[in-house]
Amino acid sequence: MDALVPILLGLFVLAAGATALALRNPVHTALCLVPTWVGLAAIYSWAGAEFVAFAQVLVYVGAVSIVVLFAVLLTRLDGAVERERASPRWRRRALIGVLVAAGVGGVLAYSILNTELTPVNRAMPPETGVRELGERLVGTDVVALLAVGVLLTVALLGGVVVAAREGREDGA
Amino acid sequence: MSASTASGVLETFPLEARAFLLERLPTPWGWLAASLLSIGAIVVVFASIFAISTLLERKILARIQNRPGPNRVGPGGLLQPLADAIKTITKEDIVPRSADGLLHFLAPVVLVAGALLSFAVIPFGRHLVPVELEAGVLFFFAAAASSEVAVFMAGWASRNKYAMLAAMRALAQLISYELPLVLAVVPVVMLAGSLSTVEIVAAQAGWWGGILPQWHVFSPWGLGAFLVFMIAALAESNRSPFDLPEAESELIAGHLTEYSGFKYALFFMAEYLGMTALCCLAVTLFLGGWHAPSAFLEFVPSYLWFGAKLGVLIVVLMWIRGTVPRLRIDQLMRLSWKFLVPVALGTIVNAAFWHSSAEWGGAWPAVRWAAGVALLLGPPAWLARRLSAGLGPRVYRYAT
Numbered sequence: 001m002d003a004l005v006p007i008l009l010g011l012f013v014l015a016a017g018a019t020a021l022a023l024r025n026p027v028h029t030a031l032c033l034v035p036t037w038v039g040l041a042a043i044y045s046w047a048g049a050e051f052v053a054f055a056q057v058l059v060y061v062g063a064v065s066i067v068v069l070f071a072v073l074l075t076r077l078d079g080a081v082e083r084e085r086a087s088p089r090w091r092r093r094a095l096i097g098v099l100v101a102a103g104v105g106g107v108l109a110y111s112i113l114n115t116e117l118t119p120v121n122r123a124m125p126p127e128t129g130v131r132e133l134g135e136r137l138v139g140t141d142v143v144a145l146l147a148v149g150v151l152l153t154v155a156l157l158g159g160v161v162v163a164a165r166e167g168r169e170d171g172a
Numbered sequence: 173m174s175a176s177t178a179s180g181v182l183e184t185f186p187l188e189a190r191a192f193l194l195e196r197l198p199t200p201w202g203w204l205a206a207s208l209l210s211i212g213a214i215v216v217v218f219a220s221i222f223a224i225s226t227l228l229e230r231k232i233l234a235r236i237q238n239r240p241g242p243n244r245v246g247p248g249g250l251l252q253p254l255a256d257a258i259k260t261i262t263k264e265d266i267v268p269r270s271a272d273g274l275l276h277f278l279a280p281v282v283l284v285a286g287a288l289l290s291f292a293v294i295p296f297g298r299h300l301v302p303v304e305l306e307a308g309v310l311f312f313f314a315a316a317a318s319s320e321v322a323v324f325m326a327g328w329a330s331r332n333k334y335a336m337l338a339a340m341r342a343l344a345q346l347i348s349y350e351l352p353l354v355l356a357v358v359p360v361v362m363l364a365g366s367l368s369t370v371e372i373v374a375a376q377a378g379w380w381g382g383i384l385p386q387w388h389v390f391s392p393w394g395l396g397a398f399l400v401f402m403i404a405a406l407a408e409s410n411r412s413p414f415d416l417p418e419a420e421s422e423l424i425a426g427h428l429t430e431y432s433g434f435k436y437a438l439f440f441m442a443e444y445l446g447m448t449a450l451c452c453l454a455v456t457l458f459l460g461g462w463h464a465p466s467a468f469l470e471f472v473p474s475y476l477w478f479g480a481k482l483g484v485l486i487v488v489l490m491w492i493r494g495t496v497p498r499l500r501i502d503q504l505m506r507l508s509w510k511f512l513v514p515v516a517l518g519t520i521v522n523a524a525f526w527h528s529s530a531e532w533g534g535a536w537p538a539v540r541w542a543a544g545v546a547l548l549l550g551p552p553a554w555l556a557r558r559l560s561a562g563l564g565p566r567v568y569r570y571a572t
Contacts (some may be wrong), residue, residue: 027328031275034321041314051367054310062317062350066343069324073340130307130367 005046013039030068034061051130182473186213187299210302214291222444223253229490236494260437268331268430275329279322280431280438286318287445293369294452297462297475301370308369309357312453313350316408319446320346323427326439330430338426341416341501345407348508349414353404355516356397359523360388360457369453373461387460392544393522396552398458400516402485405450407508409443412493416501451485452478459485511555518551 013036020032037060044053137145181188190209197205227242227249234241242249267276292315293308295301305311320343327339361367364375378386388394407414428439455461459481462474469477499507522544529540 031321031325050305051307051310054307054314057314058310058317062314062320063347066320066324066347070340070343073328131365 006043009039009043009046013043026072027069030065030072033068034065037061037065051133183298185473186297186475210292214302215288218288218291218445218448219441221448222441223257225444225448225486225490226256226440227252228487229493232487232490233494236491257437260434263433265433265435266430270331271430272329272331275325276430277435279326279329280435280442282318282325283322283442284438284445286315286322287442287449289315289318290446290449291452294449294456295370295373295461296452296478297473300462300475304370305368307367309361309367309372309453309457312369312449313354316446316449319442322442326431327427330427332430334424335427335429338429342410342427345410345414345416345504348505349404349407349512352400352508352512352516353408355513356401356404356519357457358516359393359397359519362520362523363388363393363527369456369461373456373463376460376463379467383466385460385463385465387458387463389458389460391526392541392548393519393526394458396515396519396522396548398454400512400519401454401458404508404512405447405454406489406492407504409447409450411443411447411489413496413498414504415498416504447489448482448486451482451489454485455481506559510559511552514555515552518547522547 016032016036016039020029020036023029023032037056041053041056041060044050044056190206193209194205230252231241231249242252245251245255267273290312292303293301293305293311323342323346324339327335327337327342330336360372364372366372366375376385376387380386380390384390389398410416428436431439455478462478464470464472464474464477525547526540526544529536529543532540
């Protein structure tokens with residue numbers, strides 16, 4: 001019974017993700033990501049990582065989904081796909097996309113395969129509470145946190161630059 | 173002595189009632205029934221608060237505008253919520269032909285479900301906590317996050333330009349004000365050293381000098397964080413003066429335009445539930461939760477104190493709705509990003525100072541309070557002066 005829960009949740013997440021990919025309407029796709037993220041949060045919650053589960057819902061359902069929806073609504077999609085196909089560089093772009101996806105997948109698979117899975121004692125409360133998590137984040141792992149912060153800032157600045165350039169083209 | 177035992181009985185009465193009911197059930201169903209009882213209690217109590225607050229709001233707004241308000245149904249209009257309920261349930265449910273049927277249906281459901289979920293972690297009394305979570309405050313915001321998706325679903329699924337525009341506005345507003353709302357909670361979490369709502373209430377026990385309760389609102393950083401939190405909470409629950417998403421003079425009824433009958437009522441229910449939930453959190457984080465304001469008043473059951481503080485907050489929000497005019501969209505955004513967010517960051521600094529100066533002895537507590545108050549008043553005053561530079565003072569010329 002206890003082993004069945006994560007399997008069912010995993011199937012739910014996969015089903016929601018597959019539905020998101022299969023739907024043709026981009027808004028439906030974006031909304032379909034919400035159950036996927038909630039399912040992931042449920043898996044974290046089952047594993048005893050309460051804080052991560054709630055943070056997942058707060059950040060992904062509350063903010064990322066909205067950003068995705070805004071992006072879908074504020075970009076013109078009519079005929080954009082056909083134009084992209086016609087562009088001579090679409091093959092190279094697709095290749096880069098596949099390479100990046102394979103790289104991320106490889107790193108994830110490597111780290112998962114090299115992690116020792118210890119059976120969780122569900123009767124015991126999880127050892128790492130919120131306080132320990134915070135102390136690790138700003139203590140031992142502070143470099144990683146800062147790196148992520150810099151990365152996000154750069155991404156934000158990039159977004160501003162891209163948006164500003166589009167605005168100038170419209171004005172001209 | 174008899175008074176204290178009587179209060180003890182009243183204090184534990186809800187627990188006794190629950191135990192009494194659960195004893196009559198076979199054990200395998202006990203845990204399920206216990207959860208269902210908590211859920212049922214939350215739904216019944218807060219649905220009644222919703223009904224009462226609609227009537228109260230209409231009455232208070234009417235009094236502010238110097239008119240009687242609803243006074244035909246029942247004595248003094250007391251049965252008006254009942255009449256409203258019957259009206260909305262029996263009205264025709266219209267779904268536009270071009271609407272996205274499933275999302276149109278799901279939006280009000282998700283909205284109400286999210287609003288109800290957030291009540292789960294509020295400690296309503298000394299022994300009345302539906303779910304005790306280590307990361308309770310985070311759970312509250314996670315549950316409330318679903319409202320943003322729901323508002324978008326309502327606006328987009330209606331296939332109506334006003335609804336769509338209002339949904340975009342609502343999203344921009346909800347995201348902008350979520351930031352100061354969460355930032356205002358950070359100092360509380362820092363000082364209490366816990367994300368658990370129960371422990372945050374426990375951290376507010378005791379009295380300053382035996383008179384002033386040690387609630388967070390009665391400290392310099394707490395007052396600042398509380399004010400930022402309440403302003404952001406007003407905007408999060410789409411209430412006046414931040415009710416732009418449903419500004420009737422510009423967008424008909426916003427994302428509610430294509431809703432009728434019971435679904436329309438559900439939207440209103442979600443709005444009031446969301447407002448009540450945020451007020452509950454404000455009471456928990458800043459106003460001492462269920463703690464009595466004075467030692468000799470502790471004989472009153474703790475949940476009644478919680479209810480009284482909640483009632484005061486809700487009435488204040490209605491009062492604000494009756495007095496303050498609606499903001500323009502750019503003013504709304506400016507208020508959040510240029511004023512509330514920096515002020516909320518300032519309260520975090522203030523809280524850090526308060527925390528590090530906790531051990532000061534002798535005459536230093538006076539210095540500590542003075543510095544705290546300076547940190548409370550300084551940054552907002554400076555920001556307000558800078559932001560309003562070039563905008564005022566306005567000169568009004570009247571015909572003579």
